[in-house]
Amino acid sequence: MNILASDIKQALKKIGSAKSESLFVDTLAGRLVSNDSEIAVVVTSDKLKDPDFGEVFCVSARKFTTVVNRMSGTISLTGGKSLKLESAKARVEIELLPNKIPPVTPPKETLTLPLTTVKALLDYAATGADTNKAAAHGGVVQLTSVHGGGFSAAATNGTRLAFESLPGEGSPPFAYLIPLPALDAIKKLEGETLQAAETDKQFYFADETTSIYARKLVKQFPNYADFVPKTFKLSITLDARKFEEALRTVEPFVPDAGAHAVSLLFSEGNLKLTASDGGKAEDEVPYTQVFPDPIFETTEFKNKLNFVHLMDFVKVVSGDILFQVNTDRDPAVLSAGGRKLMTAAVLF
Secondary structure: OEEEHHHHHHHHHHHOOOOOOEEEEEOOOOEEEEEOOOEEEEEEOHHHOOOOOOOEEEEEHHHHHHHHHOOOOEEEEEOOOEEEEEEOOEEEEEEOOOOOOOOOOOOOOOEEEEHHHHHHHHHHHHHHOOOOOOOOOOOEEEEEEOOOOOEEEEEEOOOEEEEEEEOOOOOOOOEEEEEHHHHHHHHOOOOOEEEEEEOOOEEEEEOOOEEEEEEOOOOOOOOHHHOOOOOOOEEEEEEHHHHHHHHHHHHHHOOOOOOOEEEEEEEOOEEEEEEEOOOEEEEEEEOEEEEOOOOOOOOOEEEEEEHHHHHHHHOOOOOEEEEEEOOOOOOEEEEEOOEEEEEOOOOO
């Protein structure tokens, strides 16, 4: 069979989220299938389907992907004892691996969700996730429907909580704890809608050409709203870009290990940032005190926070940041748009 190199390359980009050593090239059904211990990804395309050719090949994912990405124009595929690929003067034979294509059957009923909204929520919330799936709340991002319409996402590693809500149309109630490997695959989906479903053992997500089957982790996720303080002793606003510039000034002197501590001093409308490790750097950002009313009380406050948490947040927000704190031992809460970060104080 003949197929354009660009068509196979596009399919391979979507399939790469499954970190498998083997890849199934199914010219019977017109699909690529890759699965590892955590997810299976299936990409379908009529251009991969050839009833006359009609075979299923299992090959090295690394070798097949490398070869295809270095070819151009039309690729000719030939079966037999190996899978042969020809393009222009290039000729490659890839040995077949003894493996069976995994059984992947889409669920009968799915929810239809707005893909752009879901991708944005998951992308931000993942900044707070613990990549260690063995940790208490690690390895997952929570995606839920919101009563009255909309969706929210949250993730935590125990020292920071990243969460966001976005408005949307009403949806049947759901709460998914999506494994992190599935997030990478979801980012590569295209179109306007996302099909989603949950079974006892797995999650299912799909667009028109790609299906993702993700193994569920046995997890519990806290009601994060219960952990966010309802009142604060100091609330200020500051410009996200100016805050980012100040953070970049002190970045070379933030400790590489431990809590990556940076000191913050709020005083008389200026936030001074200080980092000390093999030297010292300082920078200041103007702020506006929102509470308490500065006409009656000007508050001075000092604490230490994790530089990485702060930088990850400011890089993905714009405009004014609402920065709220209580004591130097309590978490700080930062908000901008619908995005929020709660980050624990560094206690040393």
